Every structure is written in structure tokens, then in C-alpha cells.
Amino acid sequence: MRANIYKKSHIRGHLTVPGDKSISHRAIMLGAIADGITSIDGFLTGEDCLNTVSCFRELGVTIDIDSHHVQVKGVGMYGLKPPERLLDVGNSGTTIRLMSGILAAQPFTSCLTGDESILCRPMLRVVEPLRQMGADINSPDGGRHAPLTIVGKKLHGINYNMPVASAQVKSALLLAGLYADSPTTIIESHPSRDHTELMLETMGAHISYSPLNFEKQRTVTIYPAQALQGTHIDVPGDISSTAFIITAAMLCPDSCVTIKDVGINPTRAGILDAYMAMGANIQITNQRLWNRERVADITVSTSNLHGIIIGGSMIPRLIDEIPIIAVAAAFAEGVTIIRDAEELRAKETDRIAAISDMLRSFGAEVKTIEGGMVIKGNTHLHGCHIDSLKDHRIAMAAAVAGMVADGNTYIDNAECVSISFPGFFELMDSLGD
Ligand SMILES: O=C(O)C1=C[C@@H](OP(=O)(O)O)[C@@H](O)[C@H](O)C1
Ligand SMILES: C=C(OP(=O)(O)O)C(=O)O
Known part of the structure; x- marks a missing residue:
């Protein structure tokens, strides 16, 4: 056009x-792995967030959308189903990077891909620290770019000093950290958006972080969780x-x-x-x-x-x-x-x-x-x-x-x-x- x-x-x-696009993505992802219903008002029906919805539907989650109101029927942390098709994130970097963290811990194999722009975007920034946690993620070029094939594994917590300030990397590690057998600590040199932390806390996860000071590095620790609780989210x-x-x-x-x-x-x-x-x-x-x-x-x-x-x-x-x-x-x-x-x-x-x-x-x-x-x-x-x-x-x-x-x-x-x-x-x- x-x-x-x-x-x-x-x-x-x-x-x-x-x-908000970042919050809409997270509401679908966390709602999907929570127990019970997550209802969302003000959901962004932009293409990126709709791609997150279709990926989670492919993983067996029922998501009803009525205009900007969405209901996610959470399947619990261990209730996602193996996908029958490639998970296509379209143009959305947030979807592919955050989902890598969740999928790394599932007891099945999945493959994330996207459009021509996504296939050029760097993925090692999430693949490397997830591998340190025990993840099995690969691609034809060694994990540098999508398509990413993820073979679910048992994960363990790490301490990770992030080389780039990226909320997507931090969030992927926090989501993987929910499933790990010990706490995961992430240090960012400059604080990046903390929507994942805030929503995880709302849903009952245990997180601790250093106070927000833009002139200092920020440390966030996530503790392994048994379950998240579905909730209502106004975006x-x-x-x-x-x-x-x-x-x-x-x-x-x-x-x-x-x-x-x-x-x-x-x-x-x-x-x-x-x-x-x-x-x-x-x-x-x-x-x-x-x-x-x-x-x-x-x-x-x-x-x-x-x-x-x-x-x-x-x-x-x-x-x-x-x-x-x-x-x-x-x-x-x-x-x-x-x-x-x-x-x-x-x-x-x-x-x-x-x-x-x-x-x-x-x-x-x-x-x-x-x-x-x-x-x-x-x-x-x-x-x-x-x-x-x-x-x-x-x-x-x-x-x-x-x-x-x-x-x-x-x-x-x-x-x-x-x-x-x-x-x-x-x-x-x-x-x-
Ligand atoms: O976590 C998020 O929702 C986002 C983080 C940012 O990316 P980086 O983490 O790569 O900086 C931003 O550019 C993107 O639009 C959305
Ligand atoms: C960079 C952006 O998004 P993403 O990384 O999710 O593709 C953006 O929305 O400007």
C-alpha cells in the first residue's frame, strides 16, 4: 500500500x-502457562501480538479474542502440547526471543521461524545463555539465526552478565528460569524495560531485584516456580x-x-x-x-x-x-x-x-x-x-x-x-x- x-x-x-505491544505479548505468554483464566483488556491486535497468539494456539492453548478483550485458558507450566507445525512468529523479535526461553524447558521439540527480516536478526544473544542453562537450541548456522530448533531439556539456573541491554534476552532467561532447578540471576549494565518482571510478580512468581537507578547496573533474580496464577490484565x-x-x-x-x-x-x-x-x-x-x-x-x-x-x-x-x-x-x-x-x-x-x-x-x-x-x-x-x-x-x-x-x-x-x-x-x- x-x-x-x-x-x-x-x-x-x-x-x-x-x-502496549510488549505487555500484550507477555500477557498471552504468561497467561498460557498460568493456571486458570487470564483475561486481558486493551490487548493490541497488531500483527506481532496476533503471531504470538497463533504460536500459543499451535501449542494447544485456547485463546478467544473479541475485539480488544482476550481470554487465555491457561494450561499450566507443564501443559503445552507439542506443535504439529513450525511456529511462525512473522516479523516479531519479541515473540521468537521470549518463546525460546519457554520452549527450551518443555518436554518436546519445536521449531521457531519467521519472515525474511526475522531470519536476519541475531539469535545467539538468547541461544548462548539458554545453552548455559542446559538448553538444546540449534539452527543451520549454529544458532546465529532462525529457524531455531529447540529440543526441550531440564534447565538449571545461571548467573548471567548481559553483554547488551536487551529486555528480550532478559525476559527469555527469566521465563526459562521459572523452569530451572535453581535461581537465575541476570545483571544488566543499563536497566531495560521490566514488564516481564512486573507481570511475573502479579502472577505469583518469586523475583527479587535491585532498586531502579538508571546510572547503575540492575540485578534481577528469578526463583524456580511450581505454578503461575491466571489474572486480569488491563493493558x-x-x-x-x-x-x-x-x-x-x-x-x-x-x-x-x-x-x-x-x-x-x-x-x-x-x-x-x-x-x-x-x-x-x-x-x-x-x-x-x-x-x-x-x-x-x-x-x-x-x-x-x-x-x-x-x-x-x-x-x-x-x-x-x-x-x-x-x-x-x-x-x-x-x-x-x-x-x-x-x-x-x-x-x-x-x-x-x-x-x-x-x-x-x-x-x-x-x-x-x-x-x-x-x-x-x-x-x-x-x-x-x-x-x-x-x-x-x-x-x-x-x-x-x-x-x-x-x-x-x-x-x-x-x-x-x-x-x-x-x-x-x-x-x-x-x-x-
Ligand atoms: O522486550 C520487548 O518487548 C522489547 C524489547 C526491545 O528489544 P531488545 O530487547 O532487543 O532491546 C524493543 O526494541 C522491542 O520492540 C520490544
Ligand atoms: C523492534 C521492535 O519489535 P520486535 O523486536 O519485537 O520485532 C519494534 O517494535 O520496534
């Missing part, structure tokens, strides 16, 4: 965004999707938008800190907790932004938002430097290259550096023709740039937005001309 984007004169409205709006609306409202003239019920877990919402440091007009109100996850309403209006440096412990807290932050930087006064973000090269696309190319097509001045980019702000941006490269975050970041640039913008392969934000173009259209 080709999307045509026109310059907008303003963005206004009160809205909610689709549910907050996805901050990663909200990021596109916040940015459009900051950059379009005469704009003001309120987004209600957004997840602002501090390990996840670094974009709010980054935008405040850039001078954004953002108010965060009505803060409360939903199943241990912090939720709030966010009001944002047209802002005069200036460039900043984003790096270090901030990166894992806003890793998926860097494509849209880069767009904001192109309209900010001065220079923005994004560094320490090598991980972007291992996403759906090489996002450092994809963002730099996209912004240059709009006429921005961008210097690509190894772990990020240097973006000169306030250049005159003009509409252009972009290929999303089937990367949902690149498609949506380009759409927001197109709403602010002069002239029209055309985005090819725009349907990929439904991986994480079904209805993105319709919602943006409803917010202003």
Missing part, C-alpha cells in the same frame, strides 16, 4: 492509542505508538492533543524525559498503577524544540522511539546527537541507516555515526517519496515528517504500520487537516 501524506495545519483532539496504551502523536502535535502549528491511559513505566518512557529536555510542552497527569504498571494521561501542544545529546542509559528506555525522535530533531533548533544506539542496527531494518536515509530524502542534514547519528535541525524539509522497507516504525516516523514538511509525501509499503499500530493513518487523519 502507498500512503499519501499532506502537510497539516494543526492536530487536535482527545484520544487513546492501541495497547495501557503503548508509549511507542503515542510517541508518533506526541511528535506530530509538537511539530504542527496550533496543536494540542491529550492521549489518555498511556503506559509510562520509567524503564520504558525515556522519550518523555528526552522531549522535556528538548523543550517540549508536555503535561503528565492522572498518574496511577494498572497491575504494577504506571499509567497516565499525556497532554502535548506545539513546542519550540532544541537539540540535545541522547546516549548511555537513556538508550534502552527509548530504543523503539529513536526513529521518531530523529524526526523531531530535524525540526529542532541546533544539533541533536544520538549515540550508543548500535542496537538499532539489529531491528526490523538497520534503523540507523533507514532513519538517516529517510531524513535525507526530506532534505535534512544527517551524519551517520557507528552507534547513531548527528542531526542538524531546522533545515527546510520538503515532501518526498519514501520506502518504509517494511519497517513499521520507519513508516510512521516518515508519515509524521510528511505532516510537517512542505508539499506531499508518498510512503510505499505503508501497510506494515499494522505490525504495532493498526489504524495509524485513520487516527492521524481524524486529528486534523
